Amino acid sequence: MSDATLPGEPRATAARPVPFRGGGFRPEAKRGVGLMVFVVLLLVIEWGTRAGWIGNLTLPRPSDVGATLWDLAASGRLWEHLGPSLSRLAVGSLLGVTTGIAVGVAIGLFSYARAGLVPLVAAIFPIPKIALLPLFVIWFGIDEPSKYALIALGTFTPTVTSTYGAVDNVDRTLIRMGQSFGLSWWSIVSKIVLPGALPGILSGLRVSLAIGIILLVAAEMLGAEYGIGAYVLQAGALYDLERLFAGVVILSVIGVLVSWLIGLAEKRLLRWRG
């Protein structure tokens, strides 16, 4: 049998392995690569500024930015700026995120809330909150409340949108199951809808909190003496690039930390996803 050949078909002489066509399309976690990219980028800039092919008005020297950061930390003025900023971010985004989740869940559950609030949220979302600064000063005064309100409003809309999307995506068969076992409305919401929506809510938080950090700088344009935003704006006004970049680095670090904290929360709360 093995020798049989079909008429007209040349007898196969050499055996070749079947070419491999699978694999790929599955990014893996590579440790340290992210850090390497940062380091290489900084080294290139350092080299360019020292060699002169990057002008000192184009980019500050990374080592100078580092030195500025070090001075800031050593003199204790870092905390003078970081403390107020972090508390503004915390209070503002806490307000925005909690009301956002509450409204988002309401939109996900009640027809009237959905019909009434979705257009409103869609109308508020694209407004640049910075444009409303003067209004916030009139409503809440020049002090902290106006800064809280700005960050709260900025984090509120993306949280609402991601929350009601997450509630919509909760498996309806699980809800039918709850009803078929006669669970109370509150049990279905707290034991089925909310845990089911949690993954979507948490990934929405990443976006909301990043927007919160952006708005922090905007909020500190409102006559703040201390704060990272105020620090960056002052440096910008004076064209002090080292201090400007030192402030930007701090904002980036806050962003990375927030994202890391959410990742931690996901790992703990969503262990069931495996």
Place this chain on the structure above:
Amino acid sequence: MNLTLDQITHRYSGMPVLQEISLEIPAGEILCIVGPSGCGKSTLLRLIGGLEKPDEGQVLQLGTPPEGCLNPLTYVFQDFALLPWRTVGGNISLVLEDHGIKGRAADAIIDDVLARTKLSDFRKALPRQLSGGMKQRVAIARALAVNPAVMLLDEPLSALDAQTRELLMDDLLALWTRAPFTAVYVTHNLNEAVRLGHRIAVLSRRPGRVREVVEIDIPLAERHAGLARLDEVQAHLWGLMRDEAMAADQELLDV
């Protein structure tokens, strides 16, 4: 507790899916409902359990559910419907918590139903760690935990492979033999129907009507694969369904 379906007609956006269905579900018996795809079997089950309201006719409950029954009409779903964030034990305690059964009382019930479904070692496992067959056993354990008067099974074995299905069928038979329960068992698999059904109601294609109710007088415990009488009934059922199934298939293609 007996259930009676009285002249049930149901429509989806004007199109009738079920027409004048009348059936008796006496206590302690398993009624299988078979029919071609799209004949409204699952809709009928949702109507029986009160998850949907029939447009005409009614589902009547005769007598009171037995003592200690927490949820008289209890479903087992095709896709298991387990909460992925709760362990096996947690999924069962979910349906007890609303009845104020917590702590030791809940533990006793959970231990009992897990033992009956041979899941005692998996109490702390999460659904994602279980195979399909195990997940459906958890769902059956959860249904048993509320001590139902009537179990409503919606294609409970259809998402499983043939071997697992065979094993779970034996498990269901063993459960019934040890403590007979009342059940309505919807399936499109005629083999399941002849193994588990005391009576088998054959529905026609849409709009679903009862074409025939076949009674099998062999006790459940004595039924096994390859029994000539069962094959006969199965062939008869297939004869009833064949043309309907073919027509239903064509119909779907036309839509």
